[in-house]
Amino acid sequence: MNAKEFAKTLTVDGRDYTYYDIRELEARNIAPIGRLPFSIRILVENLLRKMDGKVVREADLKAVAGWQKQYDAPVEIPYHPARVLMQDFTGVPAVVDLAAMRDAMRDQGGDPARINPLVPVELIVDHSVQIDYYGTTRSLEDNVAKEYERNGERYKLLKWAQISFDNFKVVPPNSGICHQVNLEHLGRVVIADPDGDGTVAYPDTLVGTDSHTTMINAIGVMGWGVGGIEAEAVMLGQPYYMAIPEVIGVKLSGRLREGITATDLVLRVTEMLRNHGVVEKFVEFFGPGLKHLSVPDRATIANMSPEYGATMGFFPVDDKTLEYLRMTDREPQAALTEAYTKAVGLFYTESEQPEYTQMLELDLDTVEPSLAGPARPQDRIALSAMKGAFAKILGCEYDRDAELAHISKFHDESGNVTHRPLKCRPLVQREFEIALNGRHTKIGDGHVVIAAITSCTNTSNPHVLIGAGLLAKAAVARGLKVSPLVKTSLAPGSKVVVDYLEAAGLMPYLEALGFHLAAFGCTTCIGNSGPLHPEVERTISDHNLNVAAVLSGNRNFEARIHQNVKSNFLASPMLVVAYALAGRVDIDLTIEPIGLDPNGRPVFLDELWPALATVDTLVRDHVKQEFYTREYGRIFDGDQFWKALEVTESTTYAWEPQSTYIKKPPYFDGFQTTPTPPTQLEKARAFLLLGDTVTTDHISPAGAIPKEYPAGLHLIEKGVEPDQFNSYGSRRGNHEVMMRGTFANVRIKNKLVAPKEGGWTLKFPEKEEMFNYDAAMAYHKENIPLVVLGGKEYGTGSSRDWAAKGTHLLGIEAVLTESYERIHRNNLVGMGVLPLVFKPGENAETLGLDGSETYTIEGLAGIKPRKTLKVRAVKEDGKEIAFEAIARLDTDVDVTYFEHGGILPYVLRKLMAG
Template identity: 55%
Template structure:
């Protein structure tokens, strides 16, 4: 229990029971905390509750937050302890693999396997493994589920072992829902009641998640964010997370959304505004009178996309709407009473018209100014007004077609000639392909929408856009409109509740009539599990060298993520996904051009079938109720027959199978002793990759398709795995042999050592021989055999995207000692530190290009002084004997990170701490 230096322990009476809490108003008698942002108050309570005399939290840390200077640059370290951890299976399986490996390692160091055990509630939701193999038919859900279990039996058996072996660890089985929606609808406590040292304690629900979109839970007032699996494991094992006291950006919302706009349009607008401002490493907090017009689901949609706008979190306060949602989602009356009483007692309750907090900076948006929008074709922050999509597509087409050998170099001239879906001069027989599909002869053209997917946590949690899509489908079906035959349609609801209310509203059948059958309960297309395109469509794309598109209601559309054959990807609301499926192309202005013709031959426009806000609201009121949540979450951890008949091993330690290509004991702890290392200078390093801006974690560690001629594909084939059974990189994250071969293997990554050529290759340099072009993995292994360390050079926003720890693990296992970039995304920088890879920052205005670096040099990094220095010197040695020296910032941001790095990473630090306790 906390030392409570400021005497803030108080009693709270709720429903006749007395709970202890650490009172912020009591602290407010000593410090002026009245204008602290909501999120800072959560951090402050966390410190009060964990004060331990300075071992982790001291009086000075509490005072630093209580006296928070909104304008100050972050420079004060504090420790944050989340109340729980939530995981999904792509990132969760490697977490459990690491925990199993740590049980073996701690035993070798003299400890006990039982020391490796989650100390806080840790819940894993299996939602990333289902693929859209079957679509457009009533049995798609069942068949995809069957294929999912066949593919992932080893992984699921392993997770069932973990569920039995570890305390405080639960698994939500497949076909339940998407992790963030399940978290919002069921797992979130908002306020926690927990027995601590024999005392009933109440405190805010806070969470770390191994998925960057954990921030969705911020919509209901729960402070949480995505972390890499490495940091999550440390939290599970009781380690505090080191962070700098952040700046907080206030985002003021006014008014209400106009007719014809959706929460998706709003969040794409917010994302664009915040990306432009620059909020990496900052908290974002939403306030203003516009909150009273935002349903909880809309708030969750905005909070979900915090990774896309770059913030650590995007949080909303607790208010009456929060309680309404807790009632709607079937939470108990006693839990709702606790949330209300605690929030009001702590000054965490929001009322319309309340005084505004102090913020580091503020933005303002009148919701009435929001317009229908999409984002694309390759970044979620690149918002495009619906009226501009056709031109956006055409503007982006040119750069993607310059290598068509039979096309005129004046691509823009051909673009101008295009009409409807036709782009390009058909007489050249490029940009078109005639195919036969579903007993129809059709012409595929550039801009064809080949994937239309209602998917992902961002929007499938929101009844307004889901029922809006259903009502639009009903209106379209009544007029005889259909999806184009080349469009792969799919509906991946975020939870079983969604299917129930779609069915109850009578619109599920209408969606099915347009091809949108339920394909599974998981991330599907948004994570890259779009499955194969129909053979005829795939062949047509290859024949015509087509630039085709996807439209999905997801949050990510990075290059190579959705499908390897689809070069343009647009994020859109679920109703617009249906509309584009009907249109069959993005080379159309849906605000002006007809979607198609009705059965009586009349043009039908989008405005003719778009449901009104009132119509959607009336259907929500009539169909979405607590009973749907209660029945679907009654046995959320139980699972179906498929899940419960999976055989799994017993025992405290996992029995590793050497033949497994899914689960393997990783090499991170091989040869580890109790001795702590030092942070040494780097000498003679070669460049593994020279990259530009916006290299995402998808580029570094792909989640989707494994090519059979890639290093990972060849490895699997050598072990008897047929290409049809490759599954995905994401599903094989429990095997380091596969994943290290997949690092930097994205088909769209561009190593600038080749002038922009796509693919995961590099140049291997050896003295007195010509450089050799190899896959990045093969080159890295040669360098490792040569005893040569490696570095990566990159531009801005390195590591944008998902919180996958494999982007750092793979980098480490390839032998990369440092990454030098113009800027890092928050989670990936932290992951690199956690895996012992040094992040270094170019000075402002400098990068590889300005310094004349082409990747052929050797590099020295000096002046690290065992991590004590904040600056280092990099010297690049050219073959002609000349050198280039430049200064970089060492991105070890806190003393704790320096300590982790000396240990070789955060998990090594934790292991040594635990082993030392056992030895003592």
């Protein structure tokens, strides 16, 4: 079989395109394409177009074209994404690695200029800006100036990469969030590339160095998050090897009721799919309900795929997709997309229903107003249940029915409501008076200290943002104000957001409540919420208060949003404004007033909530194509700060020895052209003993750098003052900082030092309590390898490559858990760390492992995919516990990467050989 046999010609607007027709596979009785999920059809096209008989074989194509609902064992295929998307946190270390690879190529006598991206790379700088300033019209300018002050070295590296590497574009800071920029502008849906004398059309596909790359699935573009090291391999022309996935179909019916937002919907979807179990699976949405969901609504759902655990949540191309492309100034793309997808069977209509591994159903009419928290996106809480939920967090009991009856009974003639104190232990009653900038206020458990309209998830959706503006307008009209205790911010994912909010006349009302434009970036959603007022932070710490953050983001893991904020709730932008006004989360906004007007009269949420028809009208009138044309016409230009950065084009990077931001990494130190085969791992020590749901936020350095932890101490030693530490994310290009911050989250729970939390462990055999980094270095001096023991869902969360890089640099050679999140397992393999799982029904506790043992792992020689290995754990008294573990090297390529010590050494050896 030859791929050229399936080539056909398509003419659109007078231009001819070559395309590869997957429907011919069915016409020739090779595979029944019509039964396949749309997402699998895209994989079929990819392998058909790339079939060369070497990397992509006919057997690979037939394997994916003959997709099965379930597989007894993984079936691997070589997939070639069309492009790579990066954000700066993960992009900086990727550029550092490429620069180091150029050095290694030079040192081995090769041509360093051969190290270049071979597929298009687009990097959007969005993860570094922090909310240092808020509540004024100068907030944006001040925060961007502070961003450049902190990150000038990193940005010089990125600008060097832009001019020194081929096929590499950078969207400068202060432009938007990568996933929203991707959705609104970079996404092609169908790519048209020169090919010989003609042009070939094919589906837009990508991998991204952020787990929320999945947002692009809303317009029928296949994409998901991978680790930086995997992305680098794809950039360098390597296929992305993946197991053919199961596909869960979700049939949507009905439509959302009045007052229900896409955020409410995605929190319901996240809860439903996380409970069902979709890890390492595709989810594909279909059904009559699709026609009632706009692309921004779909994007909200697709964005949070990592939160429900799926590889991606996919929406096939349909009429809504074409409408969106035209509205966002991509008319030529819309025409090509319509013609191409209809020609190859990738255009969705309700007339056909593919087969799925399993099918779930969701009636959109059943969705209710919701939040999620206090620490996991899948823990949905109905708006009416928030008061009771927070009471349980504090160890209280709350009877909502009794409260409802009480409120109904005790309205006075003016409509005021009298309240009884919640009956529970005294903790909930704690409030303390503080002075903020000369104003006296109170802070206590359940009080809101952060209210942030942020993240691509929701700021891509004009309906919820205009809804938030209308709610703010109604609140201002009623004389409501936000407590000075609440740090408010508006950080959209696109400059278009401000264009339509201003056109609709809503920005003044948001600003009246403190929601001034503070940044175009991820900010609070990734932990860049910035400091709270010192008096607020002091009071929280002194009294161990459980205060709250409410944000329109997608992640709320422990210590992520702010290290002093224990309870973090995801909500729509409209509810963010509502809780900022209420000032507390221990309130039932469906029956209790959100506040009192200047005359003491109660104001209820339903009085402020805008009608859907009103929102629709403003979206139709003020979300204009011309805004997208103007903003994205200058997206690569950069502001005055970017233009002022002076860099010199060069083949290799000029490392600055004194830099505390950018360091040449040690991955190629002692590099040999032939890898050393893996051997038995002997007498390793348990570095950490962890429980379930250890996230990459727990593992990877993220957020603020504590001055008393190893990374902070290292920076102080280098002459950096604590107020200049910046965040871990900003220092991802410095392995010395990052390895010291690995496993150093202040909320990580290592059972070896329980009940103590934070980056501590026991160093054996002395049983001395030490910082994790110090213990790792002590073990390194003694030539003792390390293992980590964990539970279920190890590595869930963002696709943080440093969670794997730091693991490797600390000397951890194997991780033994009950299960992994997909991306982190891949990243461990990519760094040469062996991921192992206990046999079903077994774990550290059932086997009697307490972390004091030495571990020997046998069978690494001749390792094969999913090989069963023998493990011997020897106690201090000589007692031996023998058990088996399964190597989660799932494919032959996983084995190859592991044998080479990771993806980067493998790619370098391959480039040197060829």
